[in-house]
Amino acid sequence: MEVVKSNSDAGATEKKVEKSSQAAVDQVKDASIIAVEKVKIAETTSIEANSPEVAIDKIKEATVASKHVEKAATKAVHLMKEIAIEELEKKERTIEEFEKKDAAIILEKKSNISKSNFLANMSHDIRTPMNAILGMVELLFETPLSHDQKKYVKILKKSSLNLLHLINDILDVSKIEAGKLTIEHAQFNLKTLVQEVVDIFSISAKEKKLMLTFELEANTPEWLLGDVFRIKQILNNLVSNSIKFTHSGSILIRIGRNSEHSKKGNLVFAVTDTGIGVTQEQQNKLFNTYAQADSSTTKLYGGSGLGLSISKKLAELMGGEIWMESEEGIGTTVSFTLQCEEVEVPILIDKDLPGINTQSKSKNQNLKFNILLVDDSEVNRILIKEYLKNTKNIITEAENGKIAVDKVKEEEFDIILMDMQMPVMDGYSATKEIREWEKQTHHKHIPIIAITAYAMKEEQEKSLEVGCDQHLSKPILKESLLSVLENIDKRSIQNLYSTLPSKVKILA
Numbered sequence: 473m474e475v476v477k478s479n480s481d482a483g484a485t486e487k488k489v490e491k492s493s494q495a496a497v498d499q500v501k502d503a504s505i506i507a508v509e510k511v512k513i514a515e516t517t518s519i520e521a522n523s524p525e526v527a528i529d530k531i532k533e534a535t536v537a538s539k540h541v542e543k544a545a546t547k548a549v550h551l552m553k554e555i556a557i558e559e560l561e562k563k564e565r566t567i568e569e570f571e572k573k574d575a576a577i578i579l580e581k582k583s584n585i586s587k588s589n590f591l592a593n594m595s596h597d598i599r600t601p602m603n604a605i606l607g608m609v610e611l612l613f614e615t616p617l618s619h620d621q622k623k624y625v626k627i628l629k630k631s632s633l634n635l636l637h638l639i640n641d642i643l644d645v646s647k648i649e650a651g652k653l654t655i656e657h658a659q660f661n662l663k664t665l666v667q668e669v670v671d672i673f674s675i676s677a678k679e680k681k682l683m684l685t686f687e688l689e690a691n692t693p694e695w696l697l698g699d700v701f702r703i704k705q706i707l708n709n710l711v712s713n714s715i716k717f718t719h720s721g722s723i724l725i726r727i728g729r730n731s732e733h734s735k736k737g738n739l740v741f742a743v744t745d746t747g748i749g750v751t752q753e754q755q756n757k758l759f760n761t762y763a764q765a766d767s768s769t770t771k772l773y774g775g776s777g778l779g780l781s782i783s784k785k786l787a788e789l790m791g792g793e794i795w796m797e798s799e800e801g802i803g804t805t806v807s808f809t810l811q812c813e814e815v816e817v818p819i820l821i822d823k824d825l826p827g828i829n830t831q832s833k834s835k836n837q838n839l840k841f842n843i844l845l846v847d848d849s850e851v852n853r854i855l856i857k858e859y860l861k862n863t864k865n866i867i868t869e870a871e872n873g874k875i876a877v878d879k880v881k882e883e884e885f886d887i888i889l890m891d892m893q894m895p896v897m898d899g900y901s902a903t904k905e906i907r908e909w910e911k912q913t914h915h916k917h918i919p920i921i922a923i924t925a926y927a928m929k930e931e932q933e934k935s936l937e938v939g940c941d942q943h944l945s946k947p948i949l950k951e952s953l954l955s956v957l958e959n960i961d962k963r964s965i966q967n968l969y970s971t972l973p974s975k976v977k978i979l980a
Contacts, residue, residue, distance in 0.1 A: 598639055599925035600849070603947035606632050607855040610950050636947065641778040648785045655789050656699045659815055663688060665700060666725060669707045676715050682723055684711070689728030695815040696739075702786050703810065706794075707741065709779040710806050714745035721746030721803070730809050737792035737809030749800040758796065759784045783808065840864040841957065842884060846876040846899065847891040847923070852946075856889065859950045865957075873902025880906050885918055887960060892924040892935055899924070900938045907939040919960050923948065 609629045617625065647653035666686045677684035707725065714723045723745045730740040750758070758780050780794075787794045791811025798804035843860075845867050847853050853869055860867065868883065870876040874897040876888070888906070892899035903920055910917060922935035925946040932943045942956060 597925075599636075599946045600852075602632065602636055602639070603925065604851045604855060606636070606947040606949065607859070611855075611858050638778075641782060644782050645778055648782070653785075653789065655702060657697050657813075658700060659695060659697055660700045662692065662694060662696055662727065665704060666707070666727060669704060669711060670725070672708065673711050673715060677723065680715065680719070682715065682718055682721065684715075684723045686725035686727070689726065692728050692739075693812075693814040696812040697815055698810065698812040699790060702790065706783045706786055706808060707743070709783045710743040710808075713779065713806075714743055714747060714804070717804070718745045718747035735793060735809050737790075737811045738814075739792075739812055740807060740809050742805055742807040744803065744805040746803040749798045749802050749804050750796075751798075751800055755796050755798060759794065780806075840866075841886040841960075842866045842868070844868050844870060844876060844879060844883075844885040844888045846870045846873065846888065846894070846902070848872055848894040849891070852891070852923075856948075856953065859953055873897030873899055873905075876902050877905050877909070880918070881909065887957070888918055888920045890920050890922055890940065892922055892931070899940075900934065903935075903938045903940055921956060 606629070609625060609632060613622070613625050613629070644653065666688075670684055670686055673684060711723065711725065723743065726742045726744070728740060730737050732740070760781060784794050787808045787810065792809035794806065794808035796804065796806050840863070843865050845853055845856055846869075847856075848871055857867055868879060868885070870879055872894045873890075876890070877897070879885075880888070890899040890903060899922060903922075906918065906920070909915065919941045920939065922932075922940040922943045923946065924931060924935065924943070932945075935943050941960075944952060944956065
């Protein structure tokens with residue numbers, strides 16, 4: 473639109489200059505005609521009157537008129553030049569401004585892409601050691617420990633999870649700024665979703681002696697289509713803040729239909745606490761990226777200042793908005809709206825499938841797979857072997873993709889755990905080669921689980937495109953790995969579920 477406007481302005485300028493030029497020419501012509509007529513009158517008068525004095529006077533009048541014409545013509549031409557120069561300079565300035573704007577936009581896009589790539593790489597480099605730290609903390613907690621040792625390990629795990637949360641926030645900011653954050657649409661039960669959020673924070677709330685509850689207003693839809701992960705992320709941010717800034721009292725999560733026509737979305741969520749509250753001036757800054765209510769907040773309560781900013785962007789991406797009402801010393805209510813499609817008839821799913829909000833019964837002792845573990849990091853291989861040491865699984869190790877491909881051709885494996893970033897041959901190339909070998913030899917399909925420290929959605933999609941069956945992002949917790957192994961045979965059912973229309977019913 474800016475380029476079109478620039479061309480339009482240039483055309484208007486040319487027409488204006490042309491019009492001014494024509495006006496000056498017309499003025500000169502008119503003056504010339506008047507001068508000629510004056511000369512003719514003088515000549516005629518001289519002949520008729522046969523009087524030189526009269527003729528001289530008339531000629532003088534004509535000469536004066538001619539000079540006036542000359543001055544008028546000069547003035548007109550000068551005016552025309554000034555207008556032309558002014559309009560030309562204006563046109564050049566306009567084009568230059570638009571060129572600068574275009575260059576700035578291109579530079580900003582390149583900067584965002586570079587920043588996104590940098591943050592993604594930094595996230596990868598941080599997640600790799602975090603995988604070992606969190607994994608070893610989990611394993612350490614399973615060993616015999618004294619009371620003090622257990623306390624220290626709990627603190628270590630909590631600090632590690634806080635660091636991981638910060639890494640995830642940074643990664644989300646990079647996705648948002650690069651325009652790469654997408655919203656998924658899957659069926660979910662609203663009550664179950666909120667209950668899961670309450671369950672996550674119930675221990676933290678009890679430690680501070682806070683009452684954490686939720687309410688669903690009457691006529692609130694039970695089944696919806698939306699991005700479960702991102703809705704939980706907003707609620708997690710808000711509830712986490714409420715617990716952090718509330719020293720006594722309660723925290724209430726309330727959900728209902730959005731009755732305020734001034735607010736976007738069909739659902740409204742509100743998290744109300746009896747915490748310290750914030751002033752109006754502080755509220756105005758809280759939803760800005762990297763901002764906190766007060767610089768001392770970081771020292772006193774911790775946090776990056778990214779949570780509310782990310783929540784704001786997520787709410788907007790899901791067709792809603794977010795706002796805050798607070799009174800210092802009394803408490804705070806943060807509300808957000810979303811646009812979620814209602815599902816008339818829910819699909820009933822096998823309750824043993826992962827991610828369907830049921831506690832799966834552990835079958836760890838019965839797991840018995842011949843597993844090929846492919847990772848160039850010895851620490852990561854040790855960690856996964858420790859995770860699985862109490863199972864009946866048989867584990868074969870490979871340090872890179874090339875060794876993994878050779879082993880697959882020599883031995884039979886039930887599952888391959890494939891790191892995607894490795895020297896010699898990475899996991900993407902190894903997976904493609906294994907899938908090609910399966911086609912050529914008519915070998916059975918071997919489930920390949922991608923394991924990577926890159927958490928960007930594009931990386932997950934890339935691993936699935938080359939032939940991986942599932943994707944696990946580091947740091948990998950023991951529970952997550954065992955859950956994948958327990959449900960590896962149900963992958964085809966999960967894929968069927970994801971492609972079903974919302975009104976189809978499957979009996980469990």
